Amino acid sequence: MHEIEMLINGRSYSGLAEARMTLADFLRHSLGLTGTHLGCEHGVCGACTVLVDGASVRSCLMLAVQAKGAIVETVEGLAATDGKLSPLQQAFQDTHGLQCGYCTPGMLMTIVELLRENAQPSEAQIRDAISGNICRCTGYQSIVEAVLLATGGKSAGRMSE
């Protein structure tokens, strides 16, 4: 067992983990931060995406011990301390960018990373950024619209309703 300490959403956490324990399981089950979800456990679906030292990682493919001493950001850190949704989260609600909500934490963290690099992404850039996140419910369009809404961007699509 290894003792690990990391800064998660601005708060220090520590715990014991076997060398083989994934970061996702450590966050979820050792620390009780269950907002991060597991959809495939082989790095394809993106539901478990968190930011480690500012870069997105699949927490199902990273070992907890590898995140020792790291700065970790998860979905629980996005809303304000009083619970107010961040502009991106609010845009998700406004555009119906989620249905079952299971892929949503990974989507949000992926987009948080995108927006730090590019505050005004185009529709194509947004689709590209979330192409590693699978959503079975929404058909993605409302997610793309959420990002455009949050960033003041415009959809290239034709609205016919």
Add this chain to the structure above:
Amino acid sequence: MTGHDSQKPAVPAALSVGRAVPRLEDPKLLRGQGQYLDDIALPGLLECAFLRSSAAHAKIDDLDVEEARAMPGVHAVLILADLMPKLTSGRMPLGASPTGGQSNSTPFVLSNSEVAYVGEPIAMVVADTRYLAEDAAARVKVAYTPLPVVTDARAGMSADAPTVRTELESNVLNSFNVGFGDVESAFANAAHVFSDDLWQHRGCGHSMEGRGVVAEVRPGDELCVWSSTQMPHDLYYMLQSMLGLDQDRLRVITPDVGGGFGPKYCLYPEEVAVPAAARLLGRNLKWVEDRRETFISSIQERDQYWTVEVAVDANARLLGIRGRLVHDQGAYAPKPVNLPYNSATAMSGPYMLPSYSMDVVIVHTNKVPVSSVRGAGYPQAAFAMERTMDLIAFKLGLDRAEVRRRNLIPPEKMPYTKKLKARSGAAMVYDSGDYLASQAEALEAAGWKDFPDRQARALAEGRYIGIGIANAVKGTGRGPFESGIVRVGQDGKVSVYTGATAMGQGIETALAQICADGLSLPVDDVRVIAGDTARTPLGLGGFASRQLVTAGSSVHLAAKSVAAKALAAASVILDVPQADLELKDGHVRVLASNRAISLAEIARTLRGAPGYAFPAGTEPGLESAMHWRSDSLAYANACHVAEVEVTPELGQVEIKRYVALNDSGRMINPMIVKGQVEGGIVHGIGNALYELMGYDDSAQPVTTSFQEYLLVTATELPFLETILRETPSPINPIGAKGVGEAGTIPAAAAIVSAVEHALAPFKVRISQTPITPEALFRLVESSKTN
């Protein structure tokens, strides 16, 4: 008018119904505060893993669990014999809630003597952690004697085929004919007869959250089971029977569900094994499916092979259809044979068909068992019919939309009775809809008329573009009932209890809207409690695009009943005639005065505090329970038009435009309707182009991760253009029709129609889904050599 407007309704008209009210579900989900199955934490919770068959068909000669049992952290390694003291049957019941009806086609809780597909559960390990449980499962030694396998249903139905299980005498589970009219004379008198062989493959449901079960043992021999299921009440009835539990000792709860799409409609062996083991060991247990397990153990809706012959008159009007449908059932039939029945009865869809005869054969194979995936047999039927429409157009040199227009049921014939029976036994009556107008509107929006010019120009540039069309009808709102209980709390806030299951589709918000309008309250004052058998005694759950229609109708009637009760009680309490009262903003107000009484106060009064006078002539409690009953279906319709560009050298398909018209009757929340339609379309696009659950010749699955099994991602899609029509259903009090599956059903047929059209210069005929790049490339190449 004197005093007040006597025409004025006592409850104001809709405030939130019909509006894009933001979902009540969202804030917690967006904060990561949802509670999905795997998030449930209990004291001393142990974790389970299943040892699953690695053989597609084999006799189990020996199971050695001793080494696994001895491992540190392992609490138990269980086979069926170990669980039997806690079970009334080692075999799952047929269907769901029926307690009888045992059949020899249902799966075993654990299968220890013979396995019939890769993934079939054999043993169950209970350990401190899932990591340890998987370690131990890998140490269980299984000695198999391989038995012959059936991989193709068409081969499996022959008399000399080996059986998929040694207990069977034949792989044919069932066969029947669905038909009406004089099909023989239709063919004898037809101007033209065409035929085709079709294969449609749908793959898996793949909700992002897999299945999962938690069982908690409670004092007094009680058991609480959480399951990520679409059917908590069915699970309750089934567990009560399978575990022999007193009804008051069992509670089933469905927490937040990370998507259903059909596979969570079925009740699974793990949902029995985990609770039985919890009772056996006296420990709280959890099992959560991983993605590989989804591929090899969650229900798939798999292949159907159709042979279709169509007879038309000189004007391309349908005279008759006949053929054969071979349905691959997989190794077991956990449900009755609803799915192929749906397919066979749904084939004629929105069209007028004078005669029909479809021979249906349901055949077992050594693959994962089959039940519903989004659309439940309808997408195959739509594919068969829409491909047939395209075939007629191609053979007769007619426009594909024109052939459809000539055969669509016109609005003046509504309600239209098909000469078929729905599964409930009731006549199949299309309640409302304007299919001609729907198709015309979709074609107009998609620029159908101009497309030949565009196609010619593109072809001159060496680009292969095509446009495709598909119509669909879906019977929704399947009964016989769903519960809706509306209860006003002592603080005036309202709770809605329902047997409908929230699985991500927004049903809580939609029901809250209906209730809020019925009681003239803000939506935020309504809380919906779904999926808890202790709080809602009766219910069915989520399937067949039924919940909004059935639960919505119940909630609507219950809210109206509560409103009437509040008005009656207020009349007594305030001593004012009811005609002078109105319900508004959570209060019963006396018209033309400032006097009012809040719903909260009425609820407190009707609570009947001891020693205080109870209002005369009123019933206790400000609440109402409704179980709206229906055997009829509300038929939603859709018309999809897809535009694609195909690169023949690569077999690559790019979707350039997608226009989808959907009519699901009265919309409670158009935003939710649009979301359901878009999600459904993308599921159908996946079926058309990407999703292939592959098996090799020995029935070994070859797609067991998302690296081999491709789901649609955001980059494959154009901007989806959704047109929402609203033809109310006359058969339910809210005018709604279901929407969850309507987007999926025509999508694959529309895409394939477009791809075939793009490749018109090669004269290829596409008779299958998915149409992978390799399959498309081969079609193009073989057309060149022919």
